[in-house]
Amino acid sequence: MKNVLDKIEAKFAEIRFMKIKSNEVVVKNGVVNGITSSEEHGFAVRVVNEGIGFAATNDVDKLKDAARIALKLSKVRKNSISFSEEKSYEDFWSVEEKKKIEDISLEERTQLLLDIEKKLSAQMKMQSIRDKIIEKEYMNSEGTHIKARIPRVEYFYMMGVMENGSFEQGYRQYGITGGYEVFDMWDMFEILPQEEKNLRSVVKAKKSPEGIFDLIVGPEVAGIVAHESCGHPSEADRILGREAAQAGESFITPEKIGEKIGSPVVNVVDDPTVPNSFGYYKYDEEGVPARRRYLYKEGKINEFLQNRESAGKMKLRSNGAARSSWWNREPIVRMSTTFFEPGDYTEEELFEDVKNGIYMKSFTEWNIDDIRYNQKYVGREAYLIKNGEIAEPVRRPVLEITTPGFYSSVDAVAKDLEFFAGTCGKGDPMQGVDVWMGGPHLRLRNVKLR
Amino acid sequence: MDLEKLLNKVLKMGVDEAALMLVERNKRQVRFSNNDIDISKAWLESQIDVFLSKGKHVFLTTIKDLNNAESQIEKYIKLLPNLPPNEDFYGINPEKQGYSKSRIDRDILELDLENLASEVIDGAIDKGALRAAGVVYRDHVKREIATNYNYARDEVANIDVVIRAFNQYRNVGQEAITTAISKELENVREIGEKAGVIASIGDKPRDGREGKFKVLFHPLAFGSLVSYSMWLASAFMVDSGMSFFAGKIGKKTFSEKFTLYDDPTFFSTGYRIFDEEATATQKTPIVESGIVKNYLHNYSTAQKFKAKTTGNAGIVRPHAWQPVMESGTKSYEDLLSEIEEGLYIVNLWYTRFQDYRNGDFSTIPRDGIFYVKNGEIVESWKGIRVTENMVHLFSSIAEVSKEREKVKWWDEVLPSYLPYVLVNDVNITRSTL
Numbered sequence: 001m002k003n004v005l006d007k008i009e010a011k012f013a014e015i016r017f018m019k020i021k022s023n024e025v026v027v028k029n030g031v032v033n034g035i036t037s038s039e040e041h042g043f044a045v046r047v048v049n050e051g052i053g054f055a056a057t058n059d060v061d062k063l064k065d066a067a068r069i070a071l072k073l074s075k076v077r078k079n080s081i082s083f084s085e086e087k088s089y090e091d092f093w094s095v096e097e098k099k100k101i102e103d104i105s106l107e108e109r110t111q112l113l114l115d116i117e118k119k120l121s122a123q124m125k126m127q128s129i130r131d132k133i134i135e136k137e138y139m140n141s142e143g144t145h146i147k148a149r150i151p152r153v154e155y156f157y158m159m160g161v162m163e164n165g166s167f168e169q170g171y172r173q174y175g176i177t178g179g180y181e182v183f184d185m186w187d188m189f190e191i192l193p194q195e196e197k198n199l200r201s202v203v204k205a206k207k208s209p210e211g212i213f214d215l216i217v218g219p220e221v222a223g224i225v226a227h228e229s230c231g232h233p234s235e236a237d238r239i240l241g242r243e244a245a246q247a248g249e250s251f252i253t254p255e256k257i258g259e260k261i262g263s264p265v266v267n268v269v270d271d272p273t274v275p276n277s278f279g280y281y282k283y284d285e286e287g288v289p290a291r292r293r294y295l296y297k298e299g300k301i302n303e304f305l306q307n308r309e310s311a312g313k314m315k316l317r318s319n320g321a322a323r324s325s326w327w328n329r330e331p332i333v334r335m336s337t338t339f340f341e342p343g344d345y346t347e348e349e350l351f352e353d354v355k356n357g358i359y360m361k362s363f364t365e366w367n368i369d370d371i372r373y374n375q376k377y378v379g380r381e382a383y384l385i386k387n388g389e390i391a392e393p394v395r396r397p398v399l400e401i402t403t404p405g406f407y408s409s410v411d412a413v414a415k416d417l418e419f420f421a422g423t424c425g426k427g428d429p430m431q432g433v434d435v436w437m438g439g440p441h442l443r444l445r446n447v448k449l450r
Numbered sequence: 451m452d453l454e455k456l457l458n459k460v461l462k463m464g465v466d467e468a469a470l471m472l473v474e475r476n477k478r479q480v481r482f483s484n485n486d487i488d489i490s491k492a493w494l495e496s497q498i499d500v501f502l503s504k505g506k507h508v509f510l511t512t513i514k515d516l517n518n519a520e521s522q523i524e525k526y527i528k529l530l531p532n533l534p535p536n537e538d539f540y541g542i543n544p545e546k547q548g549y550s551k552s553r554i555d556r557d558i559l560e561l562d563l564e565n566l567a568s569e570v571i572d573g574a575i576d577k578g579a580l581r582a583a584g585v586v587y588r589d590h591v592k593r594e595i596a597t598n599y600n601y602a603r604d605e606v607a608n609i610d611v612v613i614r615a616f617n618q619y620r621n622v623g624q625e626a627i628t629t630a631i632s633k634e635l636e637n638v639r640e641i642g643e644k645a646g647v648i649a650s651i652g653d654k655p656r657d658g659r660e661g662k663f664k665v666l667f668h669p670l671a672f673g674s675l676v677s678y679s680m681w682l683a684s685a686f687m688v689d690s691g692m693s694f695f696a697g698k699i700g701k702k703t704f705s706e707k708f709t710l711y712d713d714p715t716f717f718s719t720g721y722r723i724f725d726e727e728a729t730a731t732q733k734t735p736i737v738e739s740g741i742v743k744n745y746l747h748n749y750s751t752a753q754k755f756k757a758k759t760t761g762n763a764g765i766v767r768p769h770a771w772q773p774v775m776e777s778g779t780k781s782y783e784d785l786l787s788e789i790e791e792g793l794y795i796v797n798l799w800y801t802r803f804q805d806y807r808n809g810d811f812s813t814i815p816r817d818g819i820f821y822v823k824n825g826e827i828v829e830s831w832k833g834i835r836v837t838e839n840m841v842h843l844f845s846s847i848a849e850v851s852k853e854r855e856k857v858k859w860w861d862e863v864l865p866s867y868l869p870y871v872l873v874n875d876v877n878i879t880r881s882t883l
Binding site for chain 1: 522
C-alpha cells in the first residue's frame with residue numbers, strides 16, 4: 001500500500017484497505033429464511049488534483065491500476081478543489097466485544113431468534129441479526145496512518161397484528177459497536193412481547209383527535225427528529241450542493257450560523273465518541289480525530305458537520321465527520337450519534353403541566369423533504385394526556401410540521417436519555433451507515449395534530 | 451475462472467444443490483454539482499455469489515477472494531448440516547432452461563462520461579437554470595451462472611443520466627433517464643434542457659395547498675410508487691403478510707387503465723436473461739387491466755404458493771428486475787389539458803408506509819410541482835405531501851399517456867419504462883406550523 005501511495009504524484013492521495021467479515025440470519029414467521037456469511041476485502045484510492053479521482057478494487061493485483069485510474073480521474077474538474085489542512089496522526093484503535101462475535105455460532109444466533117419468536121403470537125413477524133467485524137488500514141500522502149478493528153452487532157424486527165380486519169405494524173432496530181452483549185443491553189424477550197401488547201392495544205384504539213394540542217414526544221421520536229431535521233441539514237456537503245441530485249440540499253445556508261432555529265432549551269449534538277454507540281469511531285475515514293459537535297446550541301444554528309472537502313470549500317477545518325460505509329465507497333459527510341441533550345425536567349414535571357395533550361411515545365411512518373424543512377411523524381404507541389396523566393391509547397396521531405415550527409415549540413426537555421439504532425442512507429452509490437439517534441422526552445406547546 | 455469446474459468440485463463436497471454466479475463488474479461514475487464535476491469514480495470488482503443446500507439446510511455467501519473460492523466454500527459446507535432447516539425451501543429450479551440471447555450495445559462502453567456530464571449541464575444552463583447537479587453512471591457487467599441443472603452467461607452495459615437543475619428561487623427540475631442503447635444518448639444535451647425548462651417554468655414557488663386534486667404524475671414520479679409496490683409484490687413480502695397485494699390474486703383491485711409487468715426481456719437497463727437460480731427470465735404480468743395476476747416468484751416461493759416461478763430469484767427473496775407499464779392512447783399534452791384544477795408532479799421521494807398490509811403511505815413531491823388550471827401550468831408549488839393509500843391511488847388512475855420514458859433514479863426508482871399517469875382525487879397535505 002505504502003509503495004503504491006508514494007508513487008502517486010498529486011496534491012493529496014490516500015489508500016484505504018478494509019477487510020469485513022459479516023453474517024446475517026433472517027427468520028420470518030417461524031421459518032429460518034436465510035443464513036448468510038461472507039468475508040471480503042478491498043482497496044479504495046482517492047486522489048486530489050484539480051478535482052477528485054476515486055478507484056476501488058477487491059483484487060490486490062489491481063491496486064496499481066486503481067491508483068493510476070484515480071490519478072487520471074482527478075484531473076477533470078474545471079475549478080480547482082482543495083482539502084482542508086489537517087494534522088497527521090498515527091494510531092491503532094479498536095472496540096472491545098464483551099461477548100465476542102466469533103464465539104457465537106450461526107446456530108446459536110438462529111436459535112435466539114426462534115426463541116424470541118416463541119414469545120409472540122402476532123400474525124406477522126420478521127427478525128434478523130446482522131454482525132460484522134471490520135479491520136481497516138488508512139494512509140495518506142501527508143503521513144497519517146490509522147489502523148482499526150470495529151465489531152458491530154444489530155438486531156431488527158418487524159411485526160404486524162390484525163384485529164377484526166384492522167392492522168397495525170411496528171419495526172425497530174437495535175445496534176452497538178461491540179459484541180453480542182447488545183442482547184444484555186436490550187432484553188428482546190421483554191421488549192417484543194411488550195411491543196406486541198402495545199400494537200394490540202393501538203389497533204383497537206380510536207383515531208387520535210384532530211386539533212391544537214400540547215405534545216410530549218418520547219426519546220424514539222426525539223431521536224428521529226434530531227437526525228432528520230438537525231443532523232441532515234447541518235451536513236456541509238448538502239449545504240454546498242454536493243448531494244443536490246440525490247439526498248438533496250439544506251434549508252440552512254452558510255451565513256445562517258448563529259440564527260435562531262428553536263427555543264433556547266434546544267441543544268442537539270452529533271457525537272461519534274459516545275461509547276459503544278452504533279456509529280462509534282475514534283478517527284474518521286480521513287484520519288481526523290472524532291469529537292462532539294453542537295449542531296443546534298441554545299436554539300441557534302451552531303456548527304456544520306464537515307469532512308476535508310467541505311471544510312476546504314468553506315475555508316474551515318474538518319470536524320471529523322467523514323465516513324464511508326464500505327471499502328468501495330468515497331468518504332462523505334455523515335452523522336454518527338445525533339441527539340437532543342437532556343434538560344432538567346423530570347418526566348413527571350413534563351406531563352403534570354399538560355391539561356389536554358397527546359403523548360407520542362414512538363413513531364411509525366415518517367418522512368421529510370429534501371431541504372429538511374417539512375416533516376411528518378405518525379405515532380405508533382400514543383396516548384391522550386388528561387390533566388397531567390397518561391390516559392387511553394389513541395391511534396396514529398399525525399404531526400406535519402416545519403423544522404423551525406418543531407424546535408420553536410419545545411418548551412421543556414426532560415432529564416432522561418435513550419438511543420436507538422438506525423441505518424442512514426446517503427451518497428451515490430448509496431451508502432448506508434450505522435448510526436444512533438436519541439434524546440430525552442420533549443414537550444411541545446400548541447401544535448396541530450390530526 | 452472455470453465456473454463449471456468449480457461447481458463440479460463443490461457438488462462433490464457433500465451438498466445436494468449449488469448455484470454459483472460469477473459477477474465481473476467495471477463501473478464508472480461522474481458526479482457533478484454547481485455546474486462542475488465533483489468526483490470521477492471507477493470500480494474494478496469481481497465476486498462469486500454462492501448458494502448451497504443440503505436437504506432444507508441452506509446457506510448463502512459472497513466470495514470476493516476468487517483465488518481461494520474453493521477452500522472458502524469447503525469451509526462453509528461444513529457448517530451446513532448444523533444449520534436449522536428453511537422449511538420454505540423447495541430446491542432450486544431443476545428444469546432445463548432455454549435462454550434468450552445476451553444483448554449488449556458495446557458503443558456504450560466508448561462514451562466519454564465527463565463529456566456527457568458537461569453536455570447535460572450546458573443544456574440545463576441554456577434553458578435558464580442557474581446551476582445543475584447530477585450523475586452519469588455506467589455499469590458494465592459480465593455474469594455467469596452454474597447450477598446442478600443449468601448454465602448461462604450474459605453481458606450487459608447501461609448508462610444512467612441524472613440532472614437536477616435549479617433556478618434562482620430554488621425551483622427545481624429533474625430528469626433521470628436510463629438506457630442500454632448508445633444512440634439514445636446522441637443528444638444528451640436535451641436531457642439537461644428538459645430539466646432546465648422544468649426549473650424555469652415556475653419562477654418563484656409558492657406554498658402549496660391541501661385538498662383532493664387530479665394529479666398528472668411524470669414517469670419518474672410514478673416510478674417511485676411502482677418501485678415500492680414491486681417490492682411488496684414479491685412473494686416473500688406477501689408471504690410475510692406485509693403487503694397490500696396479499697389475497698388479491700385474480701381480483702379486480704385497481705383501475706382498468708392500470709397494467710404493470712415485470713419485464714427484464716425489454717432491452718434497457720433492467721435487461722437480463724437469467725435470475726439468481728438460473729431460471730430464464732420472462733415478462734410477468736403483475737396487474738392486467740386492474741386485476742392482480744401474479745406475485746414475483748423464485749422456484750421455492752412458487753412451490754409454496756402453488757404457482758410457477760416467474761424468474762425473479764433472489765433465492766431467498768424474489769425481486770423485480772424492470773417494471774414496465776402499458777401505454778395509453780392520449781398524449782402527455784392531452785392529459786394535462788384534461789386537468790381543470792390539479793397538479794403536475796415530476797418526482798417523489800421518501801415514500802414510507804404506516805400500513806404495508808392496507809397500503810397507507812405518504813411521499814413527498816419534488817423536482818417540479820406545478821399547479822394546473824384549465825389545462826395550463828399556472829404556478830410552481832412547494833412544501834406539499836401526497837398522503838394516500840396505494841390501492842386507492844392505483845384504483846383512481848384515469849388515464850395513462852401514449853408516451854413512455856425509461857427512468858431510474860438513485861435507490862428510489864428501479865429501471866423502469868413508464869407513461870405519464872393521470873390520477874383522480876389524490877390527497878395532498880402540508881405542514882401547518
